[in-house]
Amino acid sequence: MAKQDRPYTLINVIGGPIGVYEDHVEFLETHLKLITMEEFLENKQVLSQKIEAMYMWFKKPEATRELLQSLPNLKVIANSGVGVDHLDLKLISSFGVKVANTPFAVANPTADLGIALLMASARRIVEGYQIALSPETKYFEADWLGEEINGATLGIIGMGHIGYKVAQRAKAFDMKILYHNRKRRTVDEEQAVGAIYCQNKEDLLQQSDFVMLTVILTPQTRNLIGKKELELMKPTATLINVCRGQVVDQDALLNALQNGVIKAAALDVTYPEPLPRDHPLLKLKNIIITPHIGSATVKARRLMMISMVESILDGVNGLPVPNEVHG
């Protein structure tokens, strides 16, 4: 693309914990004219007229009303990742701005992580690592046991791109797969992974040995799993969450884990993130917590970037926006 044709695109900063990756910049600069927030604020009058896109890498820059008001020619916001719960979609669309996300880029690595957490929990890998490392360990105990996952029942709540990829993987482990979703998958899709639809999430909760959460966070899914739902689960069951912390009532989960209502939990997401260092969930033995790493692979982050650039280029050229999110 000729240099002068690249759309002016607002980014937060390059590098550091809240910045665009330095090794993505060459690709980005080939397609977009990147303007950092600092450059924008220094030369607001000129740049505000030129900026047509926002490259929102891990929630930054924030799409505040004030920022949207100062960008009269903004056409599209490309959001890294699939979750858009940090965005006020109504507000953004009232400015005539479209939003796109990257559902395809994150589906495989997030499903991989879900299965990794399931396996780690079933085979007590984190505890085992600590035993293997501990100076207290004199011998390896023969009765220190985990669970096998083949033949076990996995209940997937949320059968979008990620949930379906989880099912594909679970099939390879000969798990029995149940799922609950707003919309039922086609019979062909169900048969391809051997998944059985549960119209009521209660049925799924009662029957599953592992419950995996892969929904998006909306007002309807906030606290989807609370005291009542945890009590429906088997006392031998494990809850795995790879979507958003707020989908689970964390106090109810703490209580359930402390009192044997369920056996264990494996969470890639909590609220807040990270949890305060003295949070009681961090003190439990029957929990694994990872730092929100569903999409944290080199490949996924590159695919996210490419997908975001595609959405921006089509968006500023008045074409249908790939992966447009409708509020």
Ligand SMILES: O=C(O)[C@H](O)CO
């Ligand atoms: O929303 C997502 O895709 C992840 O949580 C962030 O990568």
